[in-house]
Amino acid sequence: MSNILITGAAGYIGGSILAEILAKSALLKKDQIFAAVRSDTQVGALSKLGVTVLQLDLTNEEDVAENVARNDINIVIHTSSAIDPKTALYLITALSKQGKVSGKRTYFIHTSGMSAFYKNTGWPAGDFKDTDGVFETEKRLAASFPIRNTDVSVIEHAAAQGVTSFVVVPSLVYGRGSGEWNKLSVVLPVYVEAIISNKAVYKFPGNTKVSAVHISDLTVLYGQIVEKILQEKPIPNGKEGYYFGKAHELFFGDVLDKLAEAMEVRGLLADSTTRVYPDDASAAKILGVPEQFVQILWNSGDDIIPEIPKIVAWKPKWDKEHFFEHIDDEIQDVLDLGKAKSSLIDSLFKATRG
Ligand SMILES: NC(=O)c1ccc[n+]([C@@H]2O[C@H](COP(=O)([O-])OP(=O)(O)OC[C@H]3O[C@@H](n4cnc5c(N)ncnc54)[C@H](OP(=O)(O)O)[C@@H]3O)[C@@H](O)[C@H]2O)c1
Structure with a gap:
């Protein structure tokens, strides 16, 4: 019997x-x-929800090991940090130890x-497939971007510890989350909040293309990986196990134009004319995020062509048209749920302080 954390x-x-896994009740029982x-x-x-909730500071290696052992965990889905390798490595070590016991x-x-x-974090320009040696390129470029370094550390440490690893790479995630606590994503809620509080819409020059996915499609991707694990069906893992959560493309400029129109209709904006940020420092101030992340998170895109998610039969339901039909929901979610409360923004500020 498997237990998942x-x-x-x-x-x-x-x-x-968590909501997706609970909804697929055939996968795992609540006590697992x-x-x-x-x-x-x-x-x-x-x-x-009827699951076991552990209050756990993942930076405490001893607590992590103790909780994994006590609950006989053999599958971990790790979402708390893409940046910090330490917490992932503690979990992998703990899993490996418990696997030897169980x-x-x-x-x-x-x-x-x-x-x-993204090109502007140092990834090579041009289209690439997830089957084109992503690990080798990440390893070569690991020192220049912390998330790459963490991916490589995870894959290598898991291999050394006999733990099968998978790396899910969400693109820009939108839509209301179905969890019990934070239901807001980051990039679009920050844009929406900035428009509401500045009563103006700013854009970067150009119309940058970005990959995107609705949260309900992304969680299905995780669910399908878990399903294959439980069925003991071999799927790409380790150095070959990159699962890019890209459902479709969007262009930031078009998204901001449509958000502006929807805000004007709601009376949140006097007029939907868009302005151009004079520079990154002003953009950071307007968006309320650290300047060094402005271009990376709010104006960058990738050229990934994902193949591997098809192996687990991932078929996202949301496409670009559906996104634009429902763009008003992005505004409503911020109004309903208050200030974007993802702790990601806090971790970005923390990262800038070193
Ligand atoms: N949202 C997106 O569009 C997106 C896209 C691509 C990748 N990602 C990556 O996906 C991951 C999850 O993103 P998210 O949007 O779900 O962020 P989120 O809403 O801020 O969730 C992160 C959760 O991890 C918890 N956490 C952080 N550090 C912890 C620690 N040391 N010990 C225990 N818990 C800890 C946070 O706890 P608190 O609630 O106490 O703060 C929070 O509940 C991040 O690494 C992010 O970079 C997100």
Whole structure:
């Protein structure tokens, strides 16, 4: 019998994965599901789901090992940090140790970020497939971007510890999360909040293409990987196991034009004319994010052509047209759920302070 631990289960992606796994009740029973969160209020919020909620600081290696062993965990879905390699490595070491005790095979599903594959973080320009030696390129470029370094550390450490690893790379994720705590993503909510508070729409020059995915499609991708693990069906893993969560493309300029129109219709904007950010420092101030992340997260795109998700029969339901039909939901979500409360923005500020 497998026991699964989801980290960052109070987060946008982790909480929505937990909801997806609970919805697919044929996969795992509630007593096989463990959710790691940080605060006691989050424990309270998630406990009503009937899964075991662990209050766990993932930077504490001893606590991580103890919780993995006590609950006989053999599958981890890690969503709490794409940047910090330490927490992932502690979990992998703990899984490996417990696998030796239980005799079960162990699996680590890591959550990375598409920014590792953007030109302006140093990834080579031009189209690339996930079957084109992504690991080797990440390894060569690991020192120049922390998320790449973490991906490589995860894959190498898991291989050394006998843990089967998978790296899921979400693109720009949109839509309301289905978790119990944070239901807001980052990039679009930050844009929406900035428009509301500045009463003006700013864009970067150009019309940058970015890959995107609705949260409900992304969680299905994780669910399908888990399903294959439980069925013991071999799927690409380790150095070949990159699962890019890209459903379709968007252009940032078009998204901002449509957001502006929808805001004007709602009376949140006097007029939908867009302006151009004078420079990155002003953009950072307007968006309320650290300047060094402005271009990376709010104006960059990738050229990935994903093939591997097809192997697990991933068929996203949301496309570009559907996104634009529902763009008003992105505004409503920010209005309903308050200020974007993903702790990602806090971690970006923390990262700038070193
Ligand atoms: N959202 C996107 O569009 C997107 C796209 C690509 C990649 N990603 C990556 O996916 C991951 C999850 O993103 P998200 O949008 O779900 O972020 P999120 O809503 O901020 O979720 C992260 C969760 O991890 C928890 N956490 C962080 N550090 C922890 C620690 N040391 N110990 C225990 N828990 C910890 C946070 O706890 P608190 O609630 O206490 O802060 C939070 O609940 C991130 O690594 C992000 O870079 C996100």
